[in-house]
Amino acid sequence: MYEYYCLNPISAVGLDKFPAKYENTECMQEADAILVRSADMHNLEVAEKTAAVARAGAGVNNIPLEKMTKKGVVVFNTPGANANGVKEMVIAGMLLASRDIIGGIEWLEKQDVTEDIAKRAEKQKKQFAGCEISGKKLGIIGLGAIGVRVANAAIHLGMEVYGYDPYISVDAAWNLSRSIYHINDINMIYRDCDYITIHVPLTDATRKMIGKEEIAQMKDDVVLLNFARDLLVDEEAVCEALKAGKMKKYVTDFANPTVANAPNTLVTPHLGASTEESEDNCAVMAVKQLMDYLENGNIKNSVNYPSCDGGTCIDAGRLTINHKNIPNMISQFTKVLGDAGVNIANMINKSKGDYAYTMIDVTMPISKEVAQALKAIEEVYRVRIIK
Numbered sequence: 001m002y003e004y005y006c007l008n009p010i011s012a013v014g015l016d017k018f019p020a021k022y023e024n025t026e027c028m029q030e031a032d033a034i035l036v037r038s039a040d041m042h043n044l045e046v047a048e049k050t051a052a053v054a055r056a057g058a059g060v061n062n063i064p065l066e067k068m069t070k071k072g073v074v075v076f077n078t079p080g081a082n083a084n085g086v087k088e089m090v091i092a093g094m095l096l097a098s099r100d101i102i103g104g105i106e107w108l109e110k111q112d113v114t115e116d117i118a119k120r121a122e123k124q125k126k127q128f129a130g131c132e133i134s135g136k137k138l139g140i141i142g143l144g145a146i147g148v149r150v151a152n153a154a155i156h157l158g159m160e161v162y163g164y165d166p167y168i169s170v171d172a173a174w175n176l177s178r179s180i181y182h183i184n185d186i187n188m189i190y191r192d193c194d195y196i197t198i199h200v201p202l203t204d205a206t207r208k209m210i211g212k213e214e215i216a217q218m219k220d221d222v223v224l225l226n227f228a229r230d231l232l233v234d235e236e237a238v239c240e241a242l243k244a245g246k247m248k249k250y251v252t253d254f255a256n257p258t259v260a261n262a263p264n265t266l267v268t269p270h271l272g273a274s275t276e277e278s279e280d281n282c283a284v285m286a287v288k289q290l291m292d293y294l295e296n297g298n299i300k301n302s303v304n305y306p307s308c309d310g311g312t313c314i315d316a317g318r319l320t321i322n323h324k325n326i327p328n329m330i331s332q333f334t335k336v337l338g339d340a341g342v343n344i345a346n347m348i349n350k351s352k353g354d355y356a357y358t359m360i361d362v363t364m365p366i367s368k369e370v371a372q373a374l375k376a377i378e379e380v381y382r383v384r385i386i387k
């Protein structure tokens, strides 16, 4: 029996994939695995028993990764599963920033509905007029799952698209329309684009990457869109630019005291991934990844441990070890197993930066004592007997 705990509501389409041997617990401390969306986990202590956290979504800045890693907790996310939902919001954001659709609707809602409503509407409409996005320059910072989709959609809407991503993945590059200008100097985007949209993860390296200096380079009347994370942008500087008439609109998915109801901002309450399809996709992917990890020890789409696929164990036993990526670890593991007379059938050792993961299939069942001896090795964070 496995127990899972949901820190946020998770789509039933995903949770229904858990078979009967999985139970949804009300108590986080009892959980083998935790599912989360945007809940802040930085001040939460997860139980020793908890082996995995699955973020049903992309951004993992709400999860203390270093702390989890050193507890041997594998953190998963669901790359691309909600990217289309965000892409559609970005397109909507560009349109809302270009035409005063909201102003027009609000004006109409306040009117008395009388026989002459059509006539009054025709008279008023000029104050809600705007411009088209076709033919305008769009700069995209971050060409990952979302950035690529936004880029390709914008091309189809007739925009001239410039993309910047020094770490673009091979997959993303393959999916990118050939009509997009892939540029190496981010300042070109700041200087030349009418619309700028950011789609990078929030890390120490990207925090406040758009600040006063970057805004100063931008064209007058630029529209800045932020569906990634508010802390990527110096929003005090944005509000000054909006007030000064330098920036036309700031479209953001993140409400906070700086931007909520501020002039010329369009703020949505973190709705990018709030579609039936995105919520279902993320939940299904998160649940499948958790099940494969809990039952087989396989890792796919983890942000803190390497991928590892040993399939289903066909030998007598399997154990997995989460540990630091330093010399002499494997020899210590094989010594413990050799001393206990345990024969190794197969072994996989993978690393991701400072951390590593070892999966060992053996020809006889593994005792708790052997697992304890492995756990006692310095810089071993967790040992699981899978079978």
Ligand SMILES: NC(=O)C1=CN([C@@H]2O[C@H](COP(=O)(O)OP(=O)(O)OC[C@H]3O[C@@H](n4cnc5c(N)ncnc54)[C@H](O)[C@@H]3O)[C@@H](O)[C@H]2O)C=CC1
Pocket: 057, 058, 059, 060, 079, 080, 082, 083, 086, 141, 142, 143, 144, 145, 146, 147, 164, 165, 166, 167, 168, 169, 172, 199, 200, 201, 202, 205, 206, 227, 228, 229, 253, 270, 271, 272, 273, 274
């Ligand atoms: N508003 C919402 O509901 C949602 C927001 N997000 C946010 O959007 C972010 C991006 O999501 P995805 O595209 O799915 O992630 P992704 O991981 O597929 O793409 C991120 C891209 O940013 C690039 N990158 C990293 N540092 C960069 C830098 N300094 N300059 C330029 N590019 C850089 C990476 O190389 C990668 O290609 C997430 O980390 C999350 O914070 C994601 C999903 C929903």
Ligand SMILES: O=C(O)CCC(=O)C(=O)O
Pocket: 037, 038, 056, 057, 058, 059, 060, 082, 270, 272, 273, 274
């Ligand atoms: O779960 C959500 O609604 C938030 C989505 C998000 O911000 C992400 O996937 O990074």
